[in-house]
Amino acid sequence: xxxxxxxxxxxxxxxxxxxxxxxxxxxxxxxxxxxxxxxxxxxxxxxxxxxxxxxxxxxxxxxxxxxxxxxxxx
Amino acid sequence: xxxxxxxxxxxxxxxxxxxxxxxxxxxxxxxxxxxxxxxxxxxxxxxxxxxxxxxxxxxxxxxxxxxxxxxxxxxxxxxxxxxxxxxxxxxxxxxxxxxxxxxxxxxxxxxxxxxxxxxxxxxxxxxxxxxxxxxxxxxxxxxxxxxxxxxxxxxxxxxxxxxxxxxxxxxxxxxxxxxxxxxxxxxxxxxxxxxxxxxxxxxxxxxxxxxxxxxxxxxxxxxxxxxxxxxxxxxxxxxxxxxxxxxxxxxxxxxxxxxxxxxxxxxxxxxxxxxxxxxxxxxxxxxxxxxxxxxxxxxxxxxxxxxxxxxxxxxxxxxxxxxxxxxxxxxxxxxxxxxxxxxxxxxxxxxxxxxxxxxxxxxxxxxxxxxxxxxxxxxxxxxxxxxxxxxxxxxxxxxxxxxxxxxxxxxxxxxxxxxxxxxxxxxxxxxxxxxxxxxxxxxxxxxxxxxxxxxxxxxxxxxxxxxxxxxxxxxxxx
Numbered sequence: 001x002x003x004x005x006x007x008x009x010x011x012x013x014x015x016x017x018x019x020x021x022x023x024x025x026x027x028x029x030x031x032x033x034x035x036x037x038x039x040x041x042x043x044x045x046x047x048x049x050x051x052x053x054x055x056x057x058x059x060x061x062x063x064x065x066x067x068x069x070x071x072x073x074x
Numbered sequence: 075x076x077x078x079x080x081x082x083x084x085x086x087x088x089x090x091x092x093x094x095x096x097x098x099x100x101x102x103x104x105x106x107x108x109x110x111x112x113x114x115x116x117x118x119x120x121x122x123x124x125x126x127x128x129x130x131x132x133x134x135x136x137x138x139x140x141x142x143x144x145x146x147x148x149x150x151x152x153x154x155x156x157x158x159x160x161x162x163x164x165x166x167x168x169x170x171x172x173x174x175x176x177x178x179x180x181x182x183x184x185x186x187x188x189x190x191x192x193x194x195x196x197x198x199x200x201x202x203x204x205x206x207x208x209x210x211x212x213x214x215x216x217x218x219x220x221x222x223x224x225x226x227x228x229x230x231x232x233x234x235x236x237x238x239x240x241x242x243x244x245x246x247x248x249x250x251x252x253x254x255x256x257x258x259x260x261x262x263x264x265x266x267x268x269x270x271x272x273x274x275x276x277x278x279x280x281x282x283x284x285x286x287x288x289x290x291x292x293x294x295x296x297x298x299x300x301x302x303x304x305x306x307x308x309x310x311x312x313x314x315x316x317x318x319x320x321x322x323x324x325x326x327x328x329x330x331x332x333x334x335x336x337x338x339x340x341x342x343x344x345x346x347x348x349x350x351x352x353x354x355x356x357x358x359x360x361x362x363x364x365x366x367x368x369x370x371x372x373x374x375x376x377x378x379x380x381x382x383x384x385x386x387x388x389x390x391x392x393x394x395x396x397x398x399x400x401x402x403x404x405x406x407x408x409x410x411x412x413x414x415x416x417x418x419x420x421x422x423x424x425x426x427x428x429x430x431x432x433x434x435x436x437x438x439x440x441x442x443x444x445x446x447x448x449x450x451x452x453x454x455x456x457x458x459x460x461x462x463x464x465x466x467x468x469x470x471x472x473x474x475x476x477x478x479x480x481x482x483x484x485x486x487x488x489x490x491x492x493x494x495x496x497x498x499x500x501x502x503x504x505x506x507x508x509x510x511x512x513x514x515x516x517x518x519x520x521x522x523x524x525x526x527x528x529x530x531x532x533x534x535x536x537x538x539x540x541x542x543x544x545x546x547x548x549x550x551x552x
Binding site: 018019020021022023024025026027029030033034037038 | 228229230231232233234235236238268287291292293294295296297298320323324327328
């Protein structure tokens with residue numbers, strides 16, 4: 001994933017009003033989703049170990065699942 | 075090749091601004107912004123989005139172009155990218171709900187594709203979307219490529235709040251209450267105020283979706299923060315345990331949630347007093363057929379490249395003009411009618427941009443120094459033909475605009491031709507509009523109106539309709 005250097009972050013992105021309440025809600029949501037992400041990864045790892053496979057946690061299938069289902073609506 | 079002018083509405087983004095030079099549009103960037111842009115241009119996300127039509131492609135200015143622009147700008151620290159000029163610049167308060175909905179979906183498709191490749195939109199302004207005329211008809215397109223940046227070191231979308239204010243909240247209010255969001259945009263460049271939505275939703279509805287997580291919880295959290303401001307005031311910093319894969323997962327889920335929300339807010343077709351006019355009007359069948367043939371013949375012979383229709387209703391005559399090769403700007407003051415025209419144009423792949431404009435009170439200039447968002451008439455120029463079918467009597471009677479002023483406006487909009495329909499004071503629709511005030515319009519015969527137009531235009535063709543006191547004209551500017 002591409003990253004903005006920390007020192008440039010504020011300059012690059014902070015000129016839009018993120019809305020303080022909305023930012024807090026996003027952070028809460030991110031905490032929940034982050035927890036779910038690690039839980040899912042652990043379960044996947046455990047499942048693979050039980051099945052005797054030794055593959056990286058994020059497989060192609062998992063990556064594909066994160067892709068947007070956006071469709072063109074024209 | 076003339077002078078370079080900086081767009082007066084382009085100053086908020088520190089990364090760059092828009093320049094107009096000749097017939098092209100350029101974005102002037104500082105070197106850091108240009109480096110970031112080059113990284114994006116080299117990514118598969120750019121290829122995908124520009125190929126799909128969601129993003130207006132750019133071309134990096136070559137050395138001679140850069141030298142010329144730098145000389146005209148009297149700066150040597152800038153970099154430039156060139157973009158195609160779009161057929162017409164419009165603003166969200168001129169769009170119908172379906173257009174706003176399509177623009178919202180376009181923004182989310184872009185954000186989804188960007189997140190997948192490690193980028194994001196740093197703002198999600200509806201003003202960054204324009205309607206382009208494509209082979210598929212009118213289509214939303216992101217014009218501001220400098221809005222695209224690499225993802226920040228936090229799994230939040232900084233433009234989320236702006237997306238809600240510019241897209242989700244207006245669509246929510248329109249779907250729920252039929253609320254017209256024009257005033258919200260004209261009154262506040264930041265779009266619909268979430269606090270106003272919180273109040274409008276009422277004490278019960280605000281606790282249920284879609285208001286709960288889009289309006290109510292952020293409202294309560296913001297109040298909590300205000301009450302404990304000193305305690306909560308901390309600088310924004312990247313988390314120590316940054317995990318790019320986790321962040322992508324979180325941002326993707328966020329965009330997907332918004333996609334579901336916008337899908338649920340798809341505007342339903344609404345009826346108005348004008349949506350039934352095409353099927354139920356005062357024209358005898360022979361006169362209606364004659365009018366259609368007259369307009370078809372006029373479009374076929376004049377072949378105007380750009381045509382503006384001042385009162386399009388459901389777009390019947392705009393489709394005829396588009397079928398004959400014109401790029402059409404179709405105006406009407408009735409929101410449901412504009413929605414219907416947009417749907418028809420998309421279905422028929424017609425090159426029509428419908429806009430909700432009351433030609434008697436077109437969009438004003440708003441924003442900083444009244445120059446940030448230009449007035450409609452400031453943008454409406456270079457039309458080869460103006461179509462004004464049975465519009466003049468509405469302006470005369472309903473809006474009480476003097477006849478010579480109407481002629482003047484039409485002459486200002488048209489470079490050359492006018493396709494016109496004049497209505498006599500004895501017409502039943504005219505009489506209905508003038509009810510109680512007929513004495514004011516006793517002089518307004520077709521002949522009087524024709525004489526007023528003849529002062530500025532040459533009559534090429536005149537066609538009185540049978541069984542109804544209306545006459546069609548093709549005029550050419552003198």
